[in-house]
Amino acid sequence: MPASAASSDEDLMLAYAAGDAAAFDMLYARHKGGVYRYLLRQCRQPGIADELFQDVWMNLVRARESYAPTAKFTTWLYRLAHNRMIDHFRASGHLTLVSADDEAHEEAVIALPGARSMQPESRAENRELGERLRAAVAALPPAQREAFLLQQEAEMSLAEIAAVTGAGVETVKSRLRYALSKLRSELADLDEDLQEGLR
């Protein structure tokens, strides 16, 4: 079947597996940003993100013939990215992503350097909302951050996030709840800062 813009991700992947290079281009255009940002927010270093990003897509290219559309393509793609990132964390000795317990890491999350409340001097500066939000996300515990990124970048449901991360749906739901709570508070702090700045 020839690839077209209306084709689903699964059809495009099957077409690419059948030898249609144009199908890969379409798939890449659809998901390159989300995967890249997912990796970038996780590792926080653009150079490493580029390397992981390339590895993820190369793994996809190598695994094209074994692809079976049993689930959504995004689930399969982000599982590749998730696995590659875990491999990276394992190799770098910073494996805190998988075992992170939301409640147990509450204190740790608060202690992360990204928390804007811990840096009052920076609030006085006129920063953009995006930067503070990115910092807030970066300050999230790894599991919460991953769940949040999968929800935002890949627009996954709880079940899909659970499938990618290998956690339960309720666990994913809890992680998202904590993540959003922190981000909301960060946005509230930003509003206060903006109001104070306007005064």
Add this chain to the structure above:
Amino acid sequence: MSETERDSRVDTAWNAASREEPPIALDDAIRAAARKAVDAQPRRAPDKHWWYPYAAAATVAVIAVGLLQVTPPEEVNPTIVADADRTQKQDAPAAVVTPAPPPEASPPTIAARSATPSSAGRPTSAPIKKESRASEAQRGAAPAQNATQRELDATDKLAQPTTPAKPTKRTEPVDATESAAANKPAQLQASPPAAPAPRAEPFPAAPQSSAQSAPVERRDASSSNANAMKSAPAREPAAAPSGATPRVAGPPRLAGSAVGEQRAQRQAMLSKDEAGAQPRAKTAPPRSVEDWIKLIRELRSEGRVDEARKEIGAFRSAYGEQADSLLPPDLREFAPPAAKQ
């Protein structure tokens, strides 16, 4: 909080804040690698049913060849048969019309030989008739008239005792094959086994062969009734090439009520032949001297002196001044020229 754990404000803020894209160089590298992987990979096994079109084409070819093989040869042969018939008719006026006559087929019957020129060979027989009439004056009309009279006599004698089970009223057979098939029983009954050679010759087109056979047949016809039975069907090969009596039906076929009708027809033809006796005699090839002498002697030995002398007269008229030198002394004395006159 909703079940999906989403916050619209957070979503909006995040969408505005998170816009990073991979470097263009990385995009190109990944795309190139992906395309290269696809191009370099061995082509996937072709479709399992790749041979279907070939099988269909082969089936169609086999069916076509089979149909050609199964097609009856009659659909192709008519042209060949027509050509063969045309060739045979050009070569011999008594050609058999059937495309492939069996080797053991009976020799052409009187009807067949007479019908062939009338049905298909008329254009070829007509010139012969004219030519025979032109040369009749040179050879004399006596032998031809005698032959015609003997034919009629033989026909009458043959028709009287013959009572076939299936009389036929057709006097002019249109199809030589049909007439040959119809005449076969009677012919088998009447064919003399003593002189099969000239009768078995299917195409007596050569004037020489007919010239040799004609005197013999006339002699047989005039010898006796029994001989007439034998010579009647055999006489026609000599007459057929001449084209003089192409429509004469074979005597063996005459029987029952058809005899009278046949005889009337033959009488009419005889009158026509007598009117044109010279053309008929012209085509009758001259018998050989030996046969003629033999015939004369046989007539004389049988006591038919008048007929013997007539034959001598005909011999003299045929050979002219050389007749006396060709005749043996006893026959020369038997019918001297003065007596002939």
